Amino acid sequence: MQDTPSFYYQGVAALARSIQVSDKNSKFVLYMNRADYLDDFKFKKTGVNIEILQSEYYISDVEEPExxxxxxxxxxxxxxxxxxxxxxxxxxxxxxxLVIGEIDSRFLERHGCNIGFYKLIEGADYQFNKFPFERYGKDINLIGGEVIMINTQGAKEICQAIGSITDRRGLLTEEHYLTVIANQGKIRYCHINTEVKRIWTRMSYRNCADRDYLYKIIHLPAEKKKGIPRLFDKIDFINSHDDLIESIRYFTWLKESVLLDSISKIYRWTKNFRGRA
Structure with missing residues (x-):
């Protein structure tokens, strides 16, 4: 845990504050596998409950280079x-x-399932996932690991299904394992894409729109080192849902912009042109 970049902990605090102001009925728990790194980060103001959970599945970059x-x-x-x-x-x-809306506490029950997965959309989601398509085929539906909805029964079903995987070569992340068990029919799940969106805000790829603020949960992978740390720096000024939305608009590139979209298209066109030259 000591080598974990500080922006991850800043993200935890920003996420906790977003839950505080957007969904007051939810309880936030941070799981860590070591306790000796806690004093350097102050979570008290964001109401983070910390539980130490030893790692069983942890793999190091020495064991798996990729x-x-x-x-x-x-x-x-x-x-x-x-x-x-x-x-x-x-x-x-x-x-x-970030949680930007009140989450349905009985979402799974209302949809008649024990597991809720986010289905990735072709494009940048596929590019950065590193899934071993050569082993499982290009038509496989990728599952994201950034947001997982489960109840106790669903968690048991996932554990059982993962335990039945005998060949784990090329499976590097939880997304890969969840993708395999979902596509092999080992579990029954529902999609949560109506509640969640993975939003890319980088110049090389953008899929932003003002309507994104209607989702309950947004995933901002391109903002983990810039926009979200800025939210962390201003966390004492985020005291309401309106403060949160205003801060996201100001400190991240999550905004609908014809200019930014045009620059992004030119960037991708230039990059593709140079790649073919």
């Missing part, structure tokens, strides 16, 4: 939920997500 260290920790959290005795619905979020 992996993302710690990326399988989500599976440890799922296993923890599988052991809970609760009728609650849980949402596992990446630290570059």
């Amino acid at each position: 992996s993302f260290p710690g990326s399988l920790y989500t599976l440890d959290v799922i296993k923890k939920i599988a052991q809970a005795e609760s009728l609650d619905e849980y949402i596992i979020l990446d630290p570059d997500c």
